[in-house]
Amino acid sequence: MGENFYLDNEDLRYYVERGIAWGPLVELTERWYSDTDGFTSAAEAVESYREVLELVGEYVANEIAPHWSSLDREHPYKDGEQVVHPPVLEGIFQGLRGLGLHGQCLPRELDGMNFPLLTYMFNAEMIARADVSVMTHYSFHGGIAMALLVYSIHEGSTAFDPKTWKMKHTRFEQAIRDIVHGEDWGSMDITEPDAGSDMGALRTKAEQDEDGQWFVTGQKIFITSGHGRYHVVIARTEPHVEGADGLAGLSLFLVSAWEDVDGERRVYATVDRLEEKMGHHASATCAVSFERSPAQLIGERGQGFRQMLLLMNNARVGVGFEGLGVMEAAWRLARAYAAERRAFGKAIDQHEMIAELLDGMQTDVQAVRAMAVHAAWHEEMTHKIDIALRCRPDMPELERRRLERELSRCKAVSRRITPLLKYLSSERAVALARQGMQIHGGVGYTQEYGAEKLLRDALVLPVYEGTSQIQALMAMKDTLGGIIKAPQEFLRRLAEAKVRSVSARDPLARGVARVQYLSLAAQQHLVTRTAREKWRSVREQPMGSWAGALRQSWDPKRDFAFAMLHAERLIQLLADEAVCEILLAQAEQHPERAEVLERWLERAEPRARHLYDVITTTGDRLLGRLHGEHGAAAAE
Numbered sequence: 001m002g003e004n005f006y007l008d009n010e011d012l013r014y015y016v017e018r019g020i021a022w023g024p025l026v027e028l029t030e031r032w033y034s035d036t037d038g039f040t041s042a043a044e045a046v047e048s049y050r051e052v053l054e055l056v057g058e059y060v061a062n063e064i065a066p067h068w069s070s071l072d073r074e075h076p077y078k079d080g081e082q083v084v085h086p087p088v089l090e091g092i093f094q095g096l097r098g099l100g101l102h103g104q105c106l107p108r109e110l111d112g113m114n115f116p117l118l119t120y121m122f123n124a125e126m127i128a129r130a131d132v133s134v135m136t137h138y139s140f141h142g143g144i145a146m147a148l149l150v151y152s153i154h155e156g157s158t159a160f161d162p163k164t165w166k167m168k169h170t171r172f173e174q175a176i177r178d179i180v181h182g183e184d185w186g187s188m189d190i191t192e193p194d195a196g197s198d199m200g201a202l203r204t205k206a207e208q209d210e211d212g213q214w215f216v217t218g219q220k221i222f223i224t225s226g227h228g229r230y231h232v233v234i235a236r237t238e239p240h241v242e243g244a245d246g247l248a249g250l251s252l253f254l255v256s257a258w259e260d261v262d263g264e265r266r267v268y269a270t271v272d273r274l275e276e277k278m279g280h281h282a283s284a285t286c287a288v289s290f291e292r293s294p295a296q297l298i299g300e301r302g303q304g305f306r307q308m309l310l311l312m313n314n315a316r317v318g319v320g321f322e323g324l325g326v327m328e329a330a331w332r333l334a335r336a337y338a339a340e341r342r343a344f345g346k347a348i349d350q351h352e353m354i355a356e357l358l359d360g361m362q363t364d365v366q367a368v369r370a371m372a373v374h375a376a377w378h379e380e381m382t383h384k385i386d387i388a389l390r391c392r393p394d395m396p397e398l399e400r401r402r403l404e405r406e407l408s409r410c411k412a413v414s415r416r417i418t419p420l421l422k423y424l425s426s427e428r429a430v431a432l433a434r435q436g437m438q439i440h441g442g443v444g445y446t447q448e449y450g451a452e453k454l455l456r457d458a459l460v461l462p463v464y465e466g467t468s469q470i471q472a473l474m475a476m477k478d479t480l481g482g483i484i485k486a487p488q489e490f491l492r493r494l495a496e497a498k499v500r501s502v503s504a505r506d507p508l509a510r511g512v513a514r515v516q517y518l519s520l521a522a523q524q525h526l527v528t529r530t531a532r533e534k535w536r537s538v539r540e541q542p543m544g545s546w547a548g549a550l551r552q553s554w555d556p557k558r559d560f561a562f563a564m565l566h567a568e569r570l571i572q573l574l575a576d577e578a579v580c581e582i583l584l585a586q587a588e589q590h591p592e593r594a595e596v597l598e599r600w601l602e603r604a605e606p607r608a609r610h611l612y613d614v615i616t617t618t619g620d621r622l623l624g625r626l627h628g629e630h631g632a633a634a635a636e
């Protein structure tokens, strides 16, 4: 047996073997152990997950990782209308198909293995450690099949047997089976030439003929794996009204790129070009055109944006694991090189600054993994509980109420953590890839070791699936919105953190409380400033309208300018704070994990002090200039 990306990773094994609360997740995944083909206990199921992860770890280490250079040099290319995979990539996907991995998390009724999504995320991490672009193409197989299933369950077009809770049929069954068997894959077609972060500006349109058949027309760009058959496309079904929120007129569709009709192939989606990118070379990034392409409406008309949101967290958690794979690769590559390379009479890992860099890299990898597992568990529980409540109408009332409470808890955690994870993992992946390159000195700048490839591959992570700035804005709006809704609760948390920061017995708990306090104090400053700006604008209006204006007419663009300016600093603070909390809970359960928290705190606490300082002392000069310029522009 050669190398193994599961067995060689002690931190990853900690989660699978001890650090995850598998019980409730397996119970829901196995539908209360009702399936006679399924597992009979969580322990039995986890043993099987572990075996498969070991198998994947072996395949990835021996059949994908050694090809990193060829995957980087030999891209998918266009040959006439076809997109062709180079032989190495084709061979890798044949292997993944042979292992049955595309159906890993699909139910047994659809020929899947019925494993939790969390195991798919671990595969994603290991594959990304070998090559991120292989990982992205891989994720547009099972990821799209699972999305189609969830959409169908939500719109009510999947039926379950009321006795066994087995699935009887589901709307997109053919597409799901094609993907599970590795015969095809899908894509998420959102971005357009004039609309990326700003989805309200999307123009691709969908129209219905008199028989009710939908047709999609428009161009999408940057579509990962857009050369597959199953396109989940967001398109405009209601005209864009100037000044109105453009998101309300969007609907979601499934478009098949081709259909065979009476022995003749009809093509409904054309790949116009493949983007030439700085990295991610084994992943085809396509510009795709639709010209009156027959489409199936998913869910309700006008609900496209909400449908996207339903699975957005999952996709972002996926990028979290992808970044983690890059970080793991960068750290290991740098560590191995630094142990070998000698300068000034000793290995460079014995020089203080390099030793510190390596220590920080390892700490970041462990911190991001802790957050990624936490996010993935809560996101998966959210979906699984929701599905359980839908598929078991006969559930005893007490159990239903318990699950409903757990659903709202998991939903809240997932909503809070996901943007923090997407932000932290992608930004740290770039930082670690850069540090890894630096540790390699001159050879890091050449293609010999792959250190520069990691940096090129990492740089897209803060861009796709919502840029880092968009994650920061989401986290800021949720955080400040929460404080405005429940100020007393916020003040209580602030006071508690302050008290714990001096009174907690455990020095690590005191450190965590200090980070929490700095984060909360920065939030308080942002809310106070926001309220002050709002009060200033309200004061100009007649007194009778003050109460209403303060309660209702909040304009996020105008009233949150100061908070928006500092949103990226805030998300860094929130991420530091969240990692502290997750690692503290871990250390309380498994004392040997305290050492990870200790290393994290050593960096997180001074960083939090710095971020607090910048948030509370800067911003006015730039905002003055920005608003002054806007004023001047408006006057012209």
Ligand SMILES: Cc1cc2nc3c(=O)[nH]c(=O)nc-3n(C[C@H](O)[C@H](O)[C@H](O)COP(=O)(O)OP(=O)(O)OC[C@H]3O[C@@H](n4cnc5c(N)ncnc54)[C@H](O)[C@@H]3O)c2cc1C
Binding pocket: 187, 188, 189, 190, 191, 195, 196, 197, 198, 221, 222, 223, 224, 225, 277, 280, 285, 460, 463, 464, 465, 466, 467, 468, 469, 470, 473
């Ligand atoms: C390799 C690759 C693969 C991709 N795969 C897919 C895919 O499979 N499907 C798909 O639909 N799309 C995909 N994309 C597109 C990607 O999601 C978009 O590029 C991304 O959402 C950013 O949109 P944009 O490029 O239009 O940038 P813009 O939205 O124009 O943003 C430009 C810059 O402005 C910043 N910005 C924008 N608005 C604000 C604001 N309000 N406040 C502060 N800053 C702001 C952004 O953060 C960014 O830094 C992919 C892109 C790449 C490069």
